[in-house]
Amino acid sequence: MAKKAIIKQFKVVAPGGQATPAPPLGPALGGNGVNPGQFIQQFNAATAELRGKIVGCVITVYTDRSFSFEIKSSPAAVLIREAAGVEKGASTPSKEVVGTITQDQVRAIAEEKAKDLNAATTEAAMRIIEGTARSMGVAVEV
Numbered sequence: 001m002a003k004k005a006i007i008k009q010f011k012v013v014a015p016g017g018q019a020t021p022a023p024p025l026g027p028a029l030g031g032n033g034v035n036p037g038q039f040i041q042q043f044n045a046a047t048a049e050l051r052g053k054i055v056g057c058v059i060t061v062y063t064d065r066s067f068s069f070e071i072k073s074s075p076a077a078v079l080i081r082e083a084a085g086v087e088k089g090a091s092t093p094s095k096e097v098v099g100t101i102t103q104d105q106v107r108a109i110a111e112e113k114a115k116d117l118n119a120a121t122t123e124a125a126m127r128i129i130e131g132t133a134r135s136m137g138v139a140v141e142v
Contacts, residue, residue: 004062008032012057013075016050019043034059034067046071054078056116073116076132079109090137100139106130 010032014025021029021036029036039059046069047055056072073079077089084099103126110117110125119125130140 004064004066006060007063008061010059010061012059013054014043014057016047016053016055017044018052019047029059032059033061033065035065039067039069043069073113076109076113076129077136079112080129080133080136080138083109084133084138086138089135093135093137096137097139098137100141101133102141106133106140 010028012025012028019025019040021040025040026036029039043057054074056075057069058072059067059069061067080101081088083101083105086099088098090096090098106126106129107122110119110122110129113129114122114125117125117128119128133140
């Protein structure tokens with residue numbers, strides 16, 4: 001059997017187990033040659049245990065219009081907002097603090113995102129998460 005050639009690879013973010021073909025997900029899928037109904041059904045089945053949690057997904061489209069996808073962890077900003085209990089980040093992060101998170105919460109987020117981060121150790125991953133938190137206006141307790 002011949003190898004299928006990759007036409008396109010793109011990323012989407014959707015709620016786990018609750019994705020719908022409504023905008024913005026449906027048009028993004030259709031515009032890239034993916035059958036939205038088929039993708040939504042497979043995605044929701046694969047992310048049923050993550051119900052309602054925002055997850056990233058890398059979709060690969062092949063020449064025969066088939067596709068495969070890889071589920072990634074939630075974006076760091078979403079995990080930080082959940083840990084801090086805030087609705088959104090600060091509009092001016094250098095002057096405004098909207099919430100705080102502890103080192104233990106930072107470690108938990110870093111361990112959850114470890115496979116998706118470009119970090120060799122947990123401590124390096126923690127520094128990446130701390131930087132994201134600071135850029136959102138969320139303070140990290142020492």
